[in-house]
């Protein structure tokens with residue numbers, strides 16, 4: 001009886017070897033992907049394809065009843081608010097609403113602090129003559145947004161003044177320096193390394209931070225959270241955590257639906273700084289229309 005059992009063993013071992021070789025060669029498993037025409041992360045159950053990797057414009061989900069309009073934009077991940085400067089910003093959650101209050105004082109160095117402040121740094125020679133008048137002082141900003149913001153049926157242009165609150169506590173402005181006056185190269189050269197300067201209402205950001213060693217708080221060509229805009233959608237740096245690269249699926253507002261470092265795999269709609277230079281080597285934080293309904297920042 002020894003001979004057949006040895007043969008059986010040889011057969012079993014060789015089958016195992018064969019099957020493991022075969023599975024090494026077959027490196028992919030095909031799955032079904034559903035078309036997502038409206039980019040809301042939900043797929044059309046009647047349009048599908050199978051492939052090993054996710055095709056562009058297709059998702060694994062198959063629950064979209066109407067793939068011509070975005071039906072879900074997801075909830076803002078609460079963990080994102082841990083990135084805000086707690087010395088300046090207070091965040092309160094009340095049912096469907098989130099309120100962000102700030103004193104506008106950033107937690108980083110700037111030549112716009114008064115010289116007696118510990119965060120004051122001397123201006124660089126290049127921009128000293130372009131600096132706007134005034135020093136950083138406390139200014140109150142309050143923004144109340146929906147915890148689950150939705151895209152509006154039409155987009156909204158942003159206005160003068162604060163259009164969002166950055167993680168540092170200072171406000172985010174758009175691409176204008178006055179009514180229908182775009183930022184100029186002259187004005188831009190007065191920005192500090194953080195992409196901010198002074199205006200009549202106080203210290204504010206227009207541009208992405210420069211790549212300098214002092215820059216520890218705002219995004220520079222990375223996936224850091226920059227802040228929250230007045231329609232309730234978060235604004236991230238030029239890269240997305242979902243791919244660790246510049247996203248290629250952004251809409252006209254720099255937005256898309258993807259997971260971020262804050263959302264534990266959950267996909268939700270958020271903006272990115274659009275990876276295009278604005279003036280010289282400067283990059284705007286947000287110079288496009290809002291996809292949601294803007295709330296007033298008071």
Ligand SMILES: [Zn+2]
Pocket residue numbers: 173176177197198199204206
């Ligand atoms: Zn300004």
Ligand SMILES: [Zn+2]
Pocket residue numbers: 236239240241242247256258259260270272
């Ligand atoms: Zn993203």
